[in-house]
Amino acid sequence: MKLTLYSDYCLRVLLFLGMKDGELATIKEIAERYDISRNHLMKVVYELNRMGYIETLRGKNGGMRLLRQPADINVGELIRRTENDFALVECLGADNECRITAACRLRHVFREALDAFLEVLDRFTLADLLEPEAKLRPLIGLPLPRPSA
Amino acid sequence: MKLTLYSDYCLRVLLFLGMKDGELATIKEIAERYDISRNHLMKVVYELNRMGYIETLRGKNGGMRLLRQPADINVGELIRRTENDFALVECLGADNECRITAACRLRHVFREALDAFLEVLDRFTLADLLEPEAKLRPLIGLPLPRPSA
Numbered sequence: 001m002k003l004t005l006y007s008d009y010c011l012r013v014l015l016f017l018g019m020k021d022g023e024l025a026t027i028k029e030i031a032e033r034y035d036i037s038r039n040h041l042m043k044v045v046y047e048l049n050r051m052g053y054i055e056t057l058r059g060k061n062g063g064m065r066l067l068r069q070p071a072d073i074n075v076g077e078l079i080r081r082t083e084n085d086f087a088l089v090e091c092l093g094a095d096n097e098c099r100i101t102a103a104c105r106l107r108h109v110f111r112e113a114l115d116a117f118l119e120v121l122d123r124f125t126l127a128d129l130l131e132p133e134a135k136l137r138p139l140i141g142l143p144l145p146r147p148s149a
Numbered sequence: 150m151k152l153t154l155y156s157d158y159c160l161r162v163l164l165f166l167g168m169k170d171g172e173l174a175t176i177k178e179i180a181e182r183y184d185i186s187r188n189h190l191m192k193v194v195y196e197l198n199r200m201g202y203i204e205t206l207r208g209k210n211g212g213m214r215l216l217r218q219p220a221d222i223n224v225g226e227l228i229r230r231t232e233n234d235f236a237l238v239e240c241l242g243a244d245n246e247c248r249i250t251a252a253c254r255l256r257h258v259f260r261e262a263l264d265a266f267l268e269v270l271d272r273f274t275l276a277d278l279l280e281p282e283a284k285l286r287p288l289i290g291l292p293l294p295r296p297s298a
Contacts, residue, residue, distance in 0.1 A: 001152055001232050001263075008238045011255060012247070034248055075258065083150050089157045098161070099183055103284035105277065106160060109224065113269035114150075120262035128254065135252035 007082040009036065009044045011129075014078070017054060018070045018130045019142050024063030033140045051081055070130050076122030086114055156231040158185065158193045160278075163227070166203060167219045167279045168291050173212030182289045200230055219279050225271030235263055 016030050027045055031038040045064060048054045053073060056064045066073070087093030091107040101107070130136070133145055165179050176194055180187040194213060197203045202222060205213045215222075236242030240256040250256070279285070282294055 001150060001235055001237060003150055003237050011238070012249075015249065015253070015255075035246070086150050088150060088152045089160070097184070100161075100164070100285050100288045103281045103288055104164070105281065106164075109270065109273050109278070113266045116269045117262045117266040120265045121258065124258050129258070132252045132254065136249050139249045139252055 001088070003079070003083060005040065006044060006047075007079055009040055010048060010078060010082050011075075012036070013041065013044055013048060014053060014066070014073060014126055015129060015136075016140065017064065017066045018126050019133060019137055019140065020065065021145065022065055024057065024061070024065055026063045029063075033142075047082075053078075070126035073126035074122060075124040075126070075129070076118050076120075079121055080118065088114060150237070152228070152232060154189065155193060155196075156228055158189055159197060159227060159231050160224075161185070162190065162193055162197060163202060163215070163222060163275055164278060164285075165289065166213065166215045167275050168282060168286055168289065169214065170294065171214055173206065173210070173214055175212045178212075182291075196231075202227075219275035222275035223271060224273040224275070224278070225267050225269075228270055229267065237263060 012034055013030055016033065017025055027038055027041045030036075031041055045054070045056065049056050049064070052067060054064045055067045056062070085093070088110045089106065090096050091098050091101045091104065092110060098104070137144055161183055162179055165182065166174055176187055176190050179185075180190050194203070194205065198205050198213070201216060203213045204216045205211070234242070237259045238255065239245050240247050240250045240253065241259060247253070286293055
């Protein structure tokens with residue numbers, strides 16, 4: 001059981017932008033810091049922008065930054081939007097051909113399990129994930145956060 | 150987010166054998182009833198036998214049947230055994246290379262969500278899934294259960 005690489009990278013980009021604290025970041029920078037494919041990130045950034053999580057500024061000094069506060073970015077909501085296919089088993093999918101579906105309880109059991117899974121994610125925001133920021137930043141090559149005045 | 154086809158087919162085979170009520174079934178029969186690949190079923194049957202869910206009898210009149218009562222076949226236990234890879238995101242997997250893993254809370258959040266998912270499955274057995282048996286059997290071409298004496 002896996003999430004798509006796309007969901008995984010969406011989370012990484014948002015975490016990185018959260019650590020940048022409003023400063024602009026580029027795809028090149030994110031790809032280098034995480035050592036992941038720039039090509040994959042293109043789609044991820046395009047979709048995060050489309051979904052209203054980030055804004056992208058064009059031009060030589062362009063880049064992207066969060067459009068919402070980390071506390072307003074819910075993990076469950078994000079995963080519901082990035083995983084467009086939650087068909088854990090065939091009978092939960094659009095192309096279901098299993099013959100016993102009409103009477104089988106399996107899809108209700110899996111639906112209930114999936115709801116429990118997502119309800120846990122609903123309890124967390126990007127801000128929760130960023131809480132150990134002083135430990136996270138050095139791992140990705142960012143300076144420590146400025147002490148608040 | 151999907152389970153493997155292997156887990157899906159394990160469940161289908163166990164459901165079918167549960168409906169057969171101790172009578173022997175063959176791979177050919179199961180493949181035809183569900184209209185699914187015989188080749189895929191070979192591995193599934195081999196593994197169900199190895200895990201002690203079913204027994205297979207060789208020979209001309211051979212076949213397979215459940216080795217446990219449906220009430221003793223727990224769905225959560227089965228899925229834990231058939232899904233050998235629960236690496237929802239890279240950081241939960243063996244080949245994790247994400248640089249922020251040491252401080253990132255994401256894997257704990259996903260681990261908790263996965264536990265909630267499996268805990269729901271733990272509440273169900275094959276017997277629960279077979280409860281609407283009078284409705285299930287005609288869908289797969291099996292005669293109605295004999296009325297109990």
